[in-house]
Amino acid sequence: MIRLSLNQKTVNRWSLAEAVEGCARAGIESIGIWREPLAAVGTARGAKLVRDAGLRVSSVCRGGFFTMPEGLARTAAIDDNRRAIDDAALLEAACLVLVVGGLPAGSTDLPSARRRVADALQELAPYARERRVRLALEPMHPVYCADRGVLSTLAQALDLAEQFDPDVVGVAVDTFHVWWDPDLDAALQRAAGRIACFQLADWITPLPADTLHARGMPGDGHIDFRRIRSLVDATGYTGDIEVEIFNLGLWARPGDETVDLVARRFAEHVA
Amino acid sequence: MIRLSLNQKTVNRWSLAEAVEGCARAGIESIGIWREPLAAVGTARGAKLVRDAGLRVSSVCRGGFFTMPEGLARTAAIDDNRRAIDDAALLEAACLVLVVGGLPAGSTDLPSARRRVADALQELAPYARERRVRLALEPMHPVYCADRGVLSTLAQALDLAEQFDPDVVGVAVDTFHVWWDPDLDAALQRAAGRIACFQLADWITPLPADTLHARGMPGDGHIDFRRIRSLVDATGYTGDIEVEIFNLGLWARPGDETVDLVARRFAEHVA
Numbered sequence: 160m161i162r163l164s165l166n167q168k169t170v171n172r173w174s175l176a177e178a179v180e181g182c183a184r185a186g187i188e189s190i191g192i193w194r195e196p197l198a199a200v201g202t203a204r205g206a207k208l209v210r211d212a213g214l215r216v217s218s219v220c221r222g223g224f225f226t227m228p229e230g231l232a233r234t235a236a237i238d239d240n241r242r243a244i245d246d247a248a249l250l251e252a253a254c255l256v257l258v259v260g261g262l263p264a265g266s267t268d269l270p271s272a273r274r275r276v277a278d279a280l281q282e283l284a285p286y287a288r289e290r291r292v293r294l295a296l297e298p299m300h301p302v303y304c305a306d307r308g309v310l311s312t313l314a315q316a317l318d319l320a321e322q323f324d325p326d327v328v329g330v331a332v333d334t335f336h337v338w339w340d341p342d343l344d345a346a347l348q349r350a351a352g353r354i355a356c357f358q359l360a361d362w363i364t365p366l367p368a369d370t371l372h373a374r375g376m377p378g379d380g381h382i383d384f385r386r387i388r389s390l391v392d393a394t395g396y397t398g399d400i401e402v403e404i405f406n407l408g409l410w411a412r413p414g415d416e417t418v419d420l421v422a423r424r425f426a427e428h429v430a
Numbered sequence: 431m432i433r434l435s436l437n438q439k440t441v442n443r444w445s446l447a448e449a450v451e452g453c454a455r456a457g458i459e460s461i462g463i464w465r466e467p468l469a470a471v472g473t474a475r476g477a478k479l480v481r482d483a484g485l486r487v488s489s490v491c492r493g494g495f496f497t498m499p500e501g502l503a504r505t506a507a508i509d510d511n512r513r514a515i516d517d518a519a520l521l522e523a524a525c526l527v528l529v530v531g532g533l534p535a536g537s538t539d540l541p542s543a544r545r546r547v548a549d550a551l552q553e554l555a556p557y558a559r560e561r562r563v564r565l566a567l568e569p570m571h572p573v574y575c576a577d578r579g580v581l582s583t584l585a586q587a588l589d590l591a592e593q594f595d596p597d598v599v600g601v602a603v604d605t606f607h608v609w610w611d612p613d614l615d616a617a618l619q620r621a622a623g624r625i626a627c628f629q630l631a632d633w634i635t636p637l638p639a640d641t642l643h644a645r646g647m648p649g650d651g652h653i654d655f656r657r658i659r660s661l662v663d664a665t666g667y668t669g670d671i672e673v674e675i676f677n678l679g680l681w682a683r684p685g686d687e688t689v690d691l692v693a694r695r696f697a698e699h700v701a
Contacts, residue, residue, distance in 0.1 A: 267654040273612070302573045304610035305652040306635045315612040339575035341544070341586040364577045368639035381576040383538040 163425050164217035166191035166358065166403035170414040175200050177414065179212045185418045189215040189399040191358075194246060206249045216252040217399035218295065218331070218356045219243065225279040226260035226272040226309055233275075236260075240283050247292045253398055254295040254355035255287070256331045261306040272309045277319055280328065288327045295355035296320050297331035300339070302370055313337050313346035320353055329355030332391060333403070335362055335374050338382045344390060351394040358401045359384060359429060372405045376420060377428040384428045400429065434696050435488035437462035437629065437674035441685040446471050448685065450483045456689045460486040460670040462629075465517055477520045487523040488670035489566065489602070489627045490514065496550040497531035497543040497580055504546075507531075511554050518563045524669055525566040525626035526558070527602045532577040543580045548590055551599065559598045566626035567591050568602035571610070573641055584608050584617035591624055600626030603662060604674070606633055606645050609653045615661060622665040629672045630655060630700060643676045647691060648699040655699045671700065 165187050167178050175196045182190055190209065197205045197219075209216060222243035225236040240257075247255040259276045262269060280294070287294050296316040299308030310316050313330060320328045330353050337343055339362075361380030367373040377384050388400075402421045409417055436458050438449050446467045453461055461480065468476045468490075480487060493514035496507040511528075518526040530547045533540060551565070558565050567587040570579030581587050584601060591599045601624050608614055610633075632651030638644040648655050659671075673692045680688055 262652055267652055267657075269609070269654065300572060301610040302571075302637065305633055311610050311612055338540070339572040339582050341582055362576055366573065366641050370637050381533055381538055383540065386538075 162189075162398075162400050163187055163422065163430075164189035164191055164215070164399040164401040165418060165421060166218070166220070166401045167193045167196060168220065169402055169404045169409070169421060170417050171410045173414045175205050176208055179208050179214060181414050181418050182214055183212055184415065185422055187418070187422070188213075189217045191218040191220060191401045191403060192216055192250060192252070193220045194243060197246060202246055202249055209250060215399060216250045217401050219247040219250060219252045219255045221256040221258050221297075222283075222294070223257040223297075223308075224260035226275050227263045228275070237279060237282055240279070241286055244283070244287050244290055244292045248290040252292070254293040254329060254331070256295045256297050256356055258297055258299065259308050259310050261304065261309060269304075269309060276310060277322075280319060280323070284323050284327050288324070293326060293355045294328045295331035296328065297333060297356075298336055300336040307371075312340055312342065313350060314342055317346065317349055317353060325352045329353045331356035331358065333358040333360065334382050334384060334387050335360035338362060338387065343387070347390040347394060354391060354394055354396040354398070356401065357391055357396060357398065358403045359425075360402070360404050367407075369407070372407045374403075374405045376404055376406075376409065377402065377424045388429055400425075433460070433669075433671050434458055434693065434701075435460035435462055435486070435670035435672040436689060436692060437489070437491070437672040438464045438467060439491065440673055440675045440680070440692060441688050442681045444685045446476050447479055450479050450485060452685050452689050453485060454483055455686065456693055458689070458693070459484075460488045462489040462491060462672045462674060463487055463521060463523070464491045465514060468517060473517055473520055480521060486670060487521045488672050490518040490521060490523045490526045492527040492529050492568075493554075493565070494528040494568075494579075495531035497546050498534045499546070508550060508553055511550070512557055515554070515558050515561055515563045519561040523563070525564040525600060525602070527566045527568050527627055529568055529570065530579050530581050532575065532580060540575075540580060547581065548593075551590060551594070555594050555598050559595070564597060564626045565599045566602035567599065568604060568627075569607055571607040578642075583611055583613065584621060585613055588617060588620055588624060596623050600624045602627035602629065604629040604631065605653050605655060605658050606631040609633060609658065614658070618661040618665060625662060625665055625667040625669070627672065628662055628667060628669065629674045630696075631673070631675050638678075640678070643678045645674075645676045647675055647677075647680065648673065648695045659700055671696075
């Protein structure tokens with residue numbers, strides 16, 4: 160399937176080797192790789208697996224979580240982001256996705272948490288540039304603002320990204336996170352040349368109890384994928400399109416079934 | 431408590447008469463009234479209860495739910511909104527809150543649903559003007575975009591409201607719905623003279639399974655109430671401040687306990 164990328168999270172029970180083989184069986188040429196299953200096989204061995212299979216790496220997921228104030232935890236977070244950049248470089252990934260993190264525990268100071276995202280980017284961008292890794296700031300649905308990502312809109316992500324070279328800092332556009340945004344059309348127009356990653360998941364209702372795992376397969380929910388895809392196309396983005404679904408029901412199914420479903424839904428709702 | 435208003439939904443098990451008496455016992459001078467408990471006692475009798483107790487009515491909740499295409503259901507929705515305007519007029523309420531509605535069943539056409547909100551307002555505004563009722567467009571947290579309210583930001587609500595006289599169409603600002611918005615400061619500045627209703631509820635995590643009942647008492651979550659209140663103050667808003675909490679745990683408690691807690695938290699986090 161041209162441009163379809165399987166994000167590993169969609170087949171969460173598979174190891175990296177299994178996901179690589181699953182892509183090959185389904186004729187999928189690109190994969191979004193998560194750092195935990197990569198670490199489980201060893202970064203170098205994982206990179207060889209992917210390279211030997213001839214797969215493109217559409218993203219490494221993920222860096223970020225650097226909204227805490229100065230201190231040991233923040234230093235550790237910045238160090239871990241450098242390792243994530245190293246991983247992305249070794250995999251020759253199209254980008255490293257950054258989920259910036261929520262409010263620090265006990266804090267209600269949202270403006271300060273947002274300022275610290277800008278500070279972290281200033282620290283990480285030179286390291287990313289040296290290693291030719293593109294960072295992809297991911298705006299998160301406001302349902303995650305408190306506990307996962309204080310970047311809430313694409314415009315806000317662009318405000319940050321535009322302070323850097325587009326080859327160093329871009330944005331990740333995930334339909335699940337941005338579909339509701341009344342300013343989406345204008346923000347996507349502005350995102351021309353900045354889209355480093357394009358991900359698909361549907362918004363389903365009623366929202367499952369665990370919001371982290373509340374995403375649906377394209378076609379199961381309320382998002383107009385063709386409309387958003389045409390807006391993304393209009394920016395000139397020609398990269399891979401990842402299907403990334405966090406969903407406990409889906410994860411309980413055999414991986415090959417899920418991959419088939421992904422390919423069918425992609426053909427039906429997106430391609 | 432000066433300016434504190436008890437929204438009836440916070441003491442959901444109480445009848446209107448019980449809520450009116452509860453306010454009197456607690457020294458609360460204002461109430462936000464829901465149409466269902468009002469209908470249960472009869473609109474005229476309910477209005478007399480409130481008037482005899484000397485309470486201000488800070489809002490009537492609610493009208494709206496008019497995003498469906500032309501047809502019988504839409505006609506019925508517009509008619510019901512006229513009845514809601516009548517209720518608000520009889521109660522001499524500061525406003526009628528409008529929760530506009532989500533996507534029609536099976537539709538993914540968000541732009542059209544949003545256009546129909548503008549159409550409905552055009553139909554209802556003259557009726558509201560004649561009866562001297564102020565409509566309050568309520569932007570809803572994007573978690574509700576699909577199933578409850580396609581107005582997702584304060585700026586978007588203002589775009590609509592500004593097509594009308596500010597005495598006829600204003601906005602409702604609920605901390606739960608707007609706290610995450612990176613453009614909140616600018617939107618609130620722009621909202622000067624348009625704020626018809628100011629409501630408080632906290633954003634708690636993990637988000638309770640049923641998103642409708644996911645709201646917390648001020649101080650239990652992640653919202654900086656003083657910061658938002660100072661922005662609202664800066665607009666010149668001097669009206670009542672409602673505490674409106676949809677929360678099953680809270681609803682299970684005796685009403686007087688809840689009212690005491692509301693008053694304490696208001697003093698601690700807002701006043």
